[in-house]
Amino acid sequence: MASIKRGDTVVVISGKDRGSRGKVLKVIADKGRLVVEGVHKQKHHQKPTQKIMQGGIITKEGAIDASNVMLYCTHCHQPVKVKRQMKEDGHSQRLCANCDTVLD
Ligand SMILES: [Zn+2]
Secondary structure, three states, rough: OOOOOOOOOEEOOOOOOOOEEEEEEEEEHHOEEEOOOOOOOEEEEEEEOOOOOOOOOEEEEOOEEEEEEEEEEOOOOOOOEEEEOOOOOOOEEEEEEOOOOOOO
């Protein structure tokens, strides 16, 4: 979970959205869930508000479990495992476990 950040490109590896790829829009760290662009679209009823005069049904991405996704490596062109490596400045960076490309 800690290895995925907002803005990452991930691939859904299980559930009905399996195989979908998208950008992480939101990380809900305390629940271990993510919102991924174009994945797990759900319909919501929008009530009319002062800003939006017309109510109706809007489609919006729902949160999915972080364990259902893997980081996508643009070098390997596939979902990959991530490994962490400590840099000299004491911060860790993420590397693709396949090809050692730095993913941060
Ligand atoms: Zn890779």
